[in-house]
Amino acid sequence: MDLTQILLGLGKAFLDMSTPYGIFLISAGVAIGILGGALPGVSTTMTVALLAVITYKMDPLWAIIMLSACQLGGTYGGSISATVLNIPGTPASAPTAIEGYQLTKRGEAEIALGVNVFTSFMGNNLGLIMLLATMPFFVKLAMMFGPWEMFWFGVFGVFIAANLSEGDTLKGLIGATAGLILGCIGIDPLDGSQRYAFGFTYLMAGIPLIPAMIGLYGFTEVFSGLTDISVKSFPLKKTSLVAAAKLWWKYRWLSFRCSILGYIIGVAPGIGANVSCWVGYDHAKSTSKEPEKFGKGSIEGLIGSETCNMANVPGAYAPVLSLAVPGDAPTAIMLGILMLHGVRPGPMFLVTNPHWLYDITVALFIGGILFVVIGTYAGKGLVRLFVNTPRTAMAAIVGVLCSLGAYAANTNINDIFLAFFFGVLGIIMQKHGFPISPLVLGLILGGDLLDVQFRRALTAGKGSIAPFFTREISLALIGFIVVVLFFQYAWPRIAGKKREKREVIL
Amino acid sequence: MKRIMVVGMLIAAMVIASAVLAAEEKWPTRPITIFVGFAPGGGMDMMGRLMSEEMKTPLGVAMPIVNMVGANGAIMMDHVYKQPRDGYALAGISTSQTTYPATGLSKLTYKEFGLIGIVFGTYPIFSVPWDSPIKTPQDLLEGLKKGGLTGGNIGLGSLWHMPQVILNNTIGGKFRPVVYEGGPAVALAIAKKEVEFGTNDLSEALTFIKSKMVRPLFLFDDKSFDLEGYGVIPPITNFVPQMKDKISGGKGFRALGYVKGIPEDRIKKLIDTFKVAMASDAVKKFGKVNLLPLGEAVGAEADKIFANQTQVQSWLLHDINAAKRNPEELGIPRPGK
Numbered sequence: 147m148d149l150t151q152i153l154l155g156l157g158k159a160f161l162d163m164s165t166p167y168g169i170f171l172i173s174a175g176v177a178i179g180i181l182g183g184a185l186p187g188v189s190t191t192m193t194v195a196l197l198a199v200i201t202y203k204m205d206p207l208w209a210i211i212m213l214s215a216c217q218l219g220g221t222y223g224g225s226i227s228a229t230v231l232n233i234p235g236t237p238a239s240a241p242t243a244i245e246g247y248q249l250t251k252r253g254e255a256e257i258a259l260g261v262n263v264f265t266s267f268m269g270n271n272l273g274l275i276m277l278l279a280t281m282p283f284f285v286k287l288a289m290m291f292g293p294w295e296m297f298w299f300g301v302f303g304v305f306i307a308a309n310l311s312e313g314d315t316l317k318g319l320i321g322a323t324a325g326l327i328l329g330c331i332g333i334d335p336l337d338g339s340q341r342y343a344f345g346f347t348y349l350m351a352g353i354p355l356i357p358a359m360i361g362l363y364g365f366t367e368v369f370s371g372l373t374d375i376s377v378k379s380f381p382l383k384k385t386s387l388v389a390a391a392k393l394w395w396k397y398r399w400l401s402f403r404c405s406i407l408g409y410i411i412g413v414a415p416g417i418g419a420n421v422s423c424w425v426g427y428d429h430a431k432s433t434s435k436e437p438e439k440f441g442k443g444s445i446e447g448l449i450g451s452e453t454c455n456m457a458n459v460p461g462a463y464a465p466v467l468s469l470a471v472p473g474d475a476p477t478a479i480m481l482g483i484l485m486l487h488g489v490r491p492g493p494m495f496l497v498t499n500p501h502w503l504y505d506i507t508v509a510l511f512i513g514g515i516l517f518v519v520i521g522t523y524a525g526k527g528l529v530r531l532f533v534n535t536p537r538t539a540m541a542a543i544v545g546v547l548c549s550l551g552a553y554a555a556n557t558n559i560n561d562i563f564l565a566f567f568f569g570v571l572g573i574i575m576q577k578h579g580f581p582i583s584p585l586v587l588g589l590i591l592g593g594d595l596l597d598v599q600f601r602r603a604l605t606a607g608k609g610s611i612a613p614f615f616t617r618e619i620s621l622a623l624i625g626f627i628v629v630v631l632f633f634q635y636a637w638p639r640i641a642g643k644k645r646e647k648r649e650v651i652l
Numbered sequence: 653m654k655r656i657m658v659v660g661m662l663i664a665a666m667v668i669a670s671a672v673l674a675a676e677e678k679w680p681t682r683p684i685t686i687f688v689g690f691a692p693g694g695g696m697d698m699m700g701r702l703m704s705e706e707m708k709t710p711l712g713v714a715m716p717i718v719n720m721v722g723a724n725g726a727i728m729m730d731h732v733y734k735q736p737r738d739g740y741a742l743a744g745i746s747t748s749q750t751t752y753p754a755t756g757l758s759k760l761t762y763k764e765f766g767l768i769g770i771v772f773g774t775y776p777i778f779s780v781p782w783d784s785p786i787k788t789p790q791d792l793l794e795g796l797k798k799g800g801l802t803g804g805n806i807g808l809g810s811l812w813h814m815p816q817v818i819l820n821n822t823i824g825g826k827f828r829p830v831v832y833e834g835g836p837a838v839a840l841a842i843a844k845k846e847v848e849f850g851t852n853d854l855s856e857a858l859t860f861i862k863s864k865m866v867r868p869l870f871l872f873d874d875k876s877f878d879l880e881g882y883g884v885i886p887p888i889t890n891f892v893p894q895m896k897d898k899i900s901g902g903k904g905f906r907a908l909g910y911v912k913g914i915p916e917d918r919i920k921k922l923i924d925t926f927k928v929a930m931a932s933d934a935v936k937k938f939g940k941v942n943l944l945p946l947g948e949a950v951g952a953e954a955d956k957i958f959a960n961q962t963q964v965q966s967w968l969l970h971d972i973n974a975a976k977r978n979p980e981e982l983g984i985p986r987p988g989k
Contacts, residue, residue, distance in 0.1 A: 191692065194692075195692040195693075198692070198701075199701070199716075199717075202701075289843070289844050292841075292846050293846070332722070333724070335833070336807070336831045337808060338724075338756075338757070338808035338809065339976070340756070340976075347727060347730045347758065348727070350722060350723035350726060350757065351721065351722020351723050351726075351727045352722065415837075415840075416833070469843075469859075470836060470859045471836055471837065472693065475691065475693075478692065478693035478694070479692045479693040481693055481836075482692065482693035482698045482701075483693075485698060485942055486698055486701065486702065486938065488938075488942070490858065491859065492859030492860070492862065492863055493859070493860075493863035493865065494862070495859075556720055556722075557718055557720065558720065558731070602830060602831065605802065605828055605829070605830045606802055606830045606841075606846045606847055608800070608802060
């Protein structure tokens with residue numbers, strides 16, 4: 147397929163998507179997605195699943211357009227509550243909560259929201275460009291990832307967790323290990339054994355991620371708000387989207403690199419935005435000239451995680467359209483909707499139906515413009531509503547939202563108790579200087595990525611560990627990890643010694 | 653004054669009582685929730701959404717789907733079991749639940765749950781990578797007898813594990829199971845040559861078969877299937893005749909169920925509505941396009957299938973030492989007893 151055909155296809159798609167019906171569907175999808183993503187506990191997946199109900203009678207392509215716009219809105223929407231309330235609306239907004247909320251505390255909530263929205267917009271667009279550019283290679287790309295590669299992603303994730311330790315690496319690793327162990331609670335997906343479930347049906351499903359995160363981030367903040375009476379409310383400096391765009395431009399190369407990372411992670415089925423946000427965040431921290439700002443309100447941290455997050459969304463469509471295998475949970479729902487409509491994606495699907503790719507690409511692009519508009523006003527409205535509210539009152543409101551959110555995740559009352567437990571755990575960890583993020587990342591990685599993929603790879607390889615070190619992508623990932631570790635730990639020491647030597651000579 | 657108040661209260665009580673009685677007679681009066689124990693987008697979820705769409709109009713109420721994921725549906729079953737016996741909570745039940753007595757995930761079985769009807773059956777196929785050195789069904793059977801082949805499925809006691817267990821138990825074979833998240837993931841793993849063979853639903857492998865990445869060797873059935881654009885997929889009974897009596901134990905189903913104890917008239921209404929839904933064009937089209945055989949059993953007949961499969965599969969897992977619990981602990985008799 148050549149450039150002329152692609153441009154013609156995109157041109158036709160623009161005409162189709164720009165009709166009143168198209169704009170209405172995309173706007174509705176984005177708005178509902180932002181609302182669902184911003185509400186704690188109502189994840190992007192759940193929002194897409196709820197919206198899917200009304201798409202049954204629609205034409206299948208329009209159904210997917212609306213649901214993909216919803217996914218886009220939801221992925222962005224999670225950053226609003228993460229920034230304003232310190233409750234990640236979706237697990238993929240956890241790093242945004244770390245940096246965005248610190249900015250909110252010092253009155254820069256609008257700057258944080260502006261950076262989030264503009265960065266997300268650019269991350270989405272960069273991901274869409276890569277989606278079009280890699281179209282001929284979709285099948286090959288998605289087929290390259292097996293359990294060996296997923297395991298190395300998990301290992302990389304552990305090193306990211308160590309890097310999130312904000313100074314005390316040992317405490318960070320303890321937190322990450324605790325997260326990995328907690329992530330193993332439940333039924334072993336491979337052989338059905340119960341692990342640390344003690345016969346309780348509730349624990350057999352494992353520790354649910356969303357209630358745990360609501361507890362660790364949200365309830366922890368609630369307890370702080372109720373006990374810290376020194377801060378009455380947060381200040382607010384007003385700002386514009388242009389200022390946010392200028393900040394993005396300052397860190398544009400970081401954004402480009404993170405969009406590539408996010409897109410590749412999106413293409414690999416089964417990893418998803420929950421992991422890619424941390425990869426982007428870690429990359430931003432590792433390459434920053436001001437790493438000491440991380441954890442205290444770093445714009446680079448926001449750009450790294452949000453770009454990676456949003457570039458993930460277009461990436462997830464590659465395996466869905468080319469192999470009928472979902473890249474993440476929302477695309478799994480879309481695949482189900484396609485099956486309901488009798489549409490079967492597969493290796494030949496885009497060859498015979500290229501307009502699907504163009505229509506989805508253009509819809510996501512238009513969706514990006516719309517979430518900038520809707521998200522900017524929604525975010526500002528929320529900020530101005532809450533920032534003038536006394537902190538103790540805010541704590542009470544957030545406490546209610548946390549409880550509702552924890553329940554909404556799985557409609558299980560026990561999730562509220564679990565969230566509360568993790569809130570108490572979070573407070574204890576904070577008091578003793580243990581960072582929360584490594585535990586969260588360990589929880590994400592523990593059950594599915596590290597343990598399950600390792601054992602799946604071993605059984606598929608008949609007990610041999612050779613494929614871990616001989617498959618091409620595995621070798622590339624090992625090389626990538628070595629390079630990252632070198633720049634993270636060895637290079638600062640070498641650079642420090644060279645500077646000392648130069649100073650001595652001078 | 654006092655008399656007027658007493659009379660007024662009596663009239664109010666009578667009005668309320670008659671409204672309640674009227675509501676009781678006119679059932680349902682509020683949404684009926686279908687609980688699905690698996691993630692949105694999967695086979696069970698799609699079945700639930702399809703039936704919700706086709707049953708809501710005849711019943712006159714909405715039928716929202718709620719996904720309660722975890723422990724192979726055990727969390728969902730536990731939740732539905734704890735609901736009032738009023739018919740407003742239904743459960744998506746599949747073969748995953750028939751192996752609970754052996755897998756130990758739940759104590760709930762066909763004794764506590766009944767089936768409104770079976771929506772879809774399955775066409776389990778055994779497949780290999782397109783250019784695999786395993787060329788024929790006989791090659792695969794020989795490989796299984798020798799032992800050591802890696803085989804993809806979706807977990808102990810699951811829809812695609814049981815056909816593998818039954819076949820190997822019959823021919824005295826062994827294999828190394830490699831577990832994936834779902835049938836489509838198994839098909840992808842076969843296409844990527846991560847495993848030497850795999851079992852999943854024909855519909856889940858269809859796109860890979862048509863793209864010449866996966867080659868089906870045989871169907872776990874006693875009838876062949878003529879796949880348009882590919883050719884005839886032979887039944888396993890062509891190669892292992894003694895499988896004829898064992899097929900039913902390994903064939904999966906996806907059904908709509910309820911907790912026993914609901915009033916009989918409500919169960920009857922649900923079954924009648926179910927039959928209307930199953931006769932709809934939408935359900936027939938879904939089955940045709942996605943190559944899913946439509947279920948035929950409703951009510952007591954479906955319950956018999958549920959009970960039979962629970963007994964067969966749970967005891968089979970026990971007999972090959974793969975069970976985490978003895979089915980006798982839940983009073984599950986051996987099949988035929």
